[in-house]
Amino acid sequence: xxxxxxxxxxxxxxxxxxxxxxxxxxxxxxxxxxxxxxxxxxxxxxxxxxxxxxxxxxxxxxxxxxxxxxxxxxxxxxxxxxxxxxxxxxxxxxxxxxxxxxxxxxxxxxxxxxxxxxxxxxxxxxxxxxxxxxxxxxxxxxxxxxxxxxxxxxxxxx
Amino acid sequence: xxxxxxxxxxxxxxxxxxxxxxxxxxxxxxxxxxxxxxxxxxxxxxxxxxxxxxxxxxxxxxxxxxxxxxxxxxxxxxxxxxxxxxxxxxxxxxxxxxxxxxxxxxxxxxxxxxxxxxxxxxxxxxxxxxxxxxxxxxxxxxxxxxxxxxxxxxxxxxxxxxxxxxxxxxxxxxxxxxxxxxxxx
Numbered sequence: 312x313x314x315x316x317x318x319x320x321x322x323x324x325x326x327x328x329x330x331x332x333x334x335x336x337x338x339x340x341x342x343x344x345x346x347x348x349x350x351x352x353x354x355x356x357x358x359x360x361x362x363x364x365x366x367x368x369x370x371x372x373x374x375x376x377x378x379x380x381x382x383x384x385x386x387x388x389x390x391x392x393x394x395x396x397x398x399x400x401x402x403x404x405x406x407x408x409x410x411x412x413x414x415x416x417x418x419x420x421x422x423x424x425x426x427x428x429x430x431x432x433x434x435x436x437x438x439x440x441x442x443x444x445x446x447x448x449x450x451x452x453x454x455x456x457x458x459x460x461x462x463x464x465x466x467x468x469x
Numbered sequence: 470x471x472x473x474x475x476x477x478x479x480x481x482x483x484x485x486x487x488x489x490x491x492x493x494x495x496x497x498x499x500x501x502x503x504x505x506x507x508x509x510x511x512x513x514x515x516x517x518x519x520x521x522x523x524x525x526x527x528x529x530x531x532x533x534x535x536x537x538x539x540x541x542x543x544x545x546x547x548x549x550x551x552x553x554x555x556x557x558x559x560x561x562x563x564x565x566x567x568x569x570x571x572x573x574x575x576x577x578x579x580x581x582x583x584x585x586x587x588x589x590x591x592x593x594x595x596x597x598x599x600x601x602x603x604x605x606x607x608x609x610x611x612x613x614x615x616x617x618x619x620x621x622x623x624x625x626x627x628x629x630x631x632x633x634x635x636x637x638x639x640x641x642x643x644x645x646x647x648x649x650x651x652x653x654x
Contacts, residue, residue: 360618362591
């Protein structure tokens with residue numbers, strides 16, 4: 312049995328399963344796994360999750376880059392890129408009211424990051440499925456919860 | 470080589486962001502290349518719909534780059550992007566009205582790249598079953614497990630993405646793992 316505890320090994324399992332753990336720690340994990348069926352079961356689960364990870368569609372990066380370029384071209388359109396129709400509208404607006412210029416400028420999308428109402432978690436998350444509302448718990452309560460899960464409060468150091 | 474100032478060295482996200490702010494489109498492309506996969510997996514994990522997840526990834530990067538001038542670097546760019554992706558996916562879920570019940574055969578394609586040591590020994594049927602069970606976890610537990618195992622995020626980073634403390638992210642992860650093991654038995 313290695314010196315690494317179950318708590319430490321379980322903290323390292325995601326990195327070990329994906330081959331990202333440093334060699335020294337990986338050796339320690341391998342040694343621990345020889346005698347610990349609980350940690351082996353957790354590693355097996357991590358391997359299953361990794362193996363069933365969704366494959367990223369080919370060409371998605373290209374599609375995203377094109378969308379970003381298109382958006383930036385729209386947002387950054389230089390003044391000489393304004394269409395003749397827009398110029399006519401602008402000229403008409405200036406002729407009608409001094410507020411016209413402000414209206415045209417406000418039509419350009421802003422850069423501010425918008426927090427949408429989608430930020431809130433779904434109402435059926437957690438309670439119906441039996442998960443506790445962890446955000447309402449103190450640090451002490453969270454540590455106690457971790458103890459109940461048999462992983463301790465400082466597991467893995469990540 | 471793209472651009473006269475670019476070198477062969479791999480640039481950090483921070484360096485790419487600086488260049489992107491200065492108008493370097495190649496830097497934006499590199500950021501997309503580096504992080505679109507994780508954003509897709511987060512979105513797909515929540516939506517279970519390929520088209521919707523791809524839309525979320527597009528919207529995520531458009532929003533991120535529009536707001537790049539205001540990005541202070543309090544969190545990593547990756548964490549920031551994944552947070553936006555999570556928010557976008559939740560917005561899409563709300564618009565959908567209810568969660569789509571996902572049949573086993575509707576699950577996303579199994580990945581084929583980046584095999585870890587001994588992964589060839591993984592039972593494909595068991596992997597599909599594990600994924601199905603994972604989808605049944607409450608949202609924060611599911612995201613904590615996927616972000617930790619699939620993306621290698623720390624609990625602090627997971628907390629930022631799911632809007633919880635580091636401690637809550639840790640509990641969500643271990644609670645999710647325990648429930649998954651129970652479900653798999």
